[in-house]
Amino acid sequence: GAGVSQSPSNKVTEKGKDVELRxxxxxxxxxxxxxxxxxxxxxxxxxxxxGNSAPDKSGLPSxxxxxERTGGSVSTLTIQRTQQEDSAVxxxxxxxxxxxxxxxxxxxxxxxxxxx
Amino acid sequence: xxxxxxLGSHVSVSEGALVLLRCNYSSSxxxxxxxxxxxxxxxxxxxxxxxxxxxxxxxxNGFEAEFKKSETSFHLTKPSxxxxxxxxYFCAVYTGGGNKLTFGTxxxxxxxx
Numbered sequence: 197g198a199g200v201s202q203s204p205s206n207k208v209t210e211k212g213k214d215v216e217l218r219x220x221x222x223x224x225x226x227x228x229x230x231x232x233x234x235x236x237x238x239x240x241x242x243x244x245x246x247g248n249s250a251p252d253k254s255g256l257p258s259x260x261x262x263x264e265r266t267g268g269s270v271s272t273l274t275i276q277r278t279q280q281e282d283s284a285v286x287x288x289x290x291x292x293x294x295x296x297x298x299x300x301x302x303x304x305x306x307x308x309x310x311x312x
Numbered sequence: 313x314x315x316x317x318x319l320g321s322h323v324s325v326s327e328g329a330l331v332l333l334r335c336n337y338s339s340s341x342x343x344x345x346x347x348x349x350x351x352x353x354x355x356x357x358x359x360x361x362x363x364x365x366x367x368x369x370x371x372x373n374g375f376e377a378e379f380k381k382s383e384t385s386f387h388l389t390k391p392s393x394x395x396x397x398x399x400x401y402f403c404a405v406y407t408g409g410g411n412k413l414t415f416g417t418x419x420x421x422x423x424x425x
Binding site: 199200227229231236237238239240241244246252254255287289294295296298300301302303304305306 | 413
């Protein structure tokens with residue numbers, strides 16, 4: 197079956213502009229995660245959605261970052277007034293079972309964001 | 313708070329040689345431990361995971377890892393490296409308190425002829 201897909205694969209934007217990154221999880225997966233991967237860094241957790249529960253936003257680095265998940269499926273990560281330090285690869289993952297339940301996260305290929 | 317340390321940001325081995333990628337973690341509670349592999353321009357793929365039970369875990373592509381509580385380690389090994397193993401490898405830990413993994417900074421594995 198289809199895996200996690202993300203669009204666009206690459207995005208170049210000017211400092212100060214807003215960007216939207218999209219994630220289509222695997223069908224039926226109730227959990228969705230966003231991570232940020234900066235050069236030379238590990239993956240940094242951003243936000244987690246589980247079904248209809250309130251999302252865990254504890255990893256969002258500033259109020260310029262927001263995310264939503266519509267209909268329990270597609271998710272959009274929005275970065276407002278982009279800064280150069282926002283340049284990174286943004287990875288989305290989904291899972292059928294939570295990590296606590298021993299579930300596996302399936303990752304998309306990522307969106308490479310470059311802020312000039 | 314938990315953390316993950318991967319010793320060696322770059323590791324180079326000869327084809328056919330042993331692969332050993334090191335991972336140490338800090339956690340005050342029993343962890344779940346994971347190894348992921350990332351090929352260029354691709355997302356992460358799960359190699360193996362430890363949750364409970366047997367401490368020696370076998371994964372895909374001939375990799376295995378052993379959870380050693382006394383050493384707080386979860387090193388990844390493969391007896392014989394193949395050119396196709398060249399990729400970046402990430403160790404990750406889950407210790408509860410939210411459904412998120414904490415990742416190490418990754419180890420880039422190079423396999424030479």
